[in-house]
Amino acid sequence: MFTLTVRDHAMVAHSLPDPFFGPAQGVHGCTYVVEATWERPDLDEHGVVVDIGAATEALAAVLGRISYRNLDDLEEFEGQVTTTEVLARWVAQRLTERIDPDPFSALVVTLREHPDAWAGYRLAL
Secondary structure, three states: OEEEEEEEEEEEEEOOOOHHHHHHHOOEEEEEEEEEEEEEOOOOOOOOOOOHHHHHHHHHHHHHOOOOEEHHHOHHHOOOOOOHHHHHHHHHHHHHHHOOOOOOOEEEEEEEEEOOEEEEEEEEO
16 A cells, blocks of 8 residues: 655644543644545556645645634534544545545544644545
8 A cells, every 4th residue: 555644734722612621621722733644555647646746735725724713613613522533534524625535545634732642534535
């Protein structure tokens, strides 16, 4: 299996309004380092998994929708607790709207909250 990963970051604010999350129930900021890994069994006619420039631009565009925003104020997250896992799934789904998912077997999105903690979502394609 071949893979290609691009990385960017997003600074967001949000709250996790459930006693389960302790002090994170209140509004707080987070800078996520976001990695998107495209997987496919064979390379394309150019010998690549996906064009790095196109993948980088797609990730930047998706993260641009949430960067420097309070996720609690965004309609598309209404009724959801925006955990790192939920955001990883959201990023993966948005990326498949920007890059045709047909040639790929999976897309893995990882959000790193800090060097010792991260979560991800693997979208089978």
